[in-house]
Amino acid sequence: AQTVTQSQPEMSVQEAETVTLSCTYDTSESDYYLFWYKQPPSRQMILVIRQEAYKQQNATENRFSVNFQKAAKSFSLKISDSQLGDAAMYFCAYANSGGSNYKLTFGKGTLLTVNP
């Protein structure tokens, strides 16, 4: 079974600074999908960024980018120019690329605090 590990239960960053959240995963598959979701206090799960494993290029969405290291099974999230609205719980998630790719496996999350 696949597992997702987020080793940082909590992180903090100063407004306008950059922060990196770590995620490692375990799988025997060669193709799969990886995601970062944000959960603010409203509790809604919001998709931040996604990556297909067969794509070498790291995904980028505005201030959010990933460092995908397939051999190391690492998928870290970098948030640049942090804003107060970025404060939330961040979850890393994995899905197989086959027929059951609706079944996401989530890590336990990292609580990000943004200090003004």
Added chain:
Amino acid sequence: NAGVMQNPRHLVRRRGQEARLRCSPMKGHSHVYWYRQLPEEGLKFMVYLQKENIIDESGMPKERFSAEFPKEGPSILRIQQVVRGDSAAYFCASSPQGSSYNSPLHFGNGTRLTVT
């Protein structure tokens, strides 16, 4: 453009009672997924439904839990004879197709169930 609607937002039940959680998917989405988030944990897949069909219930506890997605109306997650261990946030997600990547899952705000 309403998102995934879940109600109630909070639900308190005494041990032994029944809990009914409702989910209306986004307009145009015919695929619904239920996930459960225990305290201090990431979300865990429970069940995947299309209209009138259960596609994958591999994450559902074998007893007391059931889900449906009728032709008309919302999807219902039903927990009979609730126990304290059922206390969690229950999330519903929907997608236009059964894929987490090409048609990413859109999550609702969840229902927090508290069993006293």
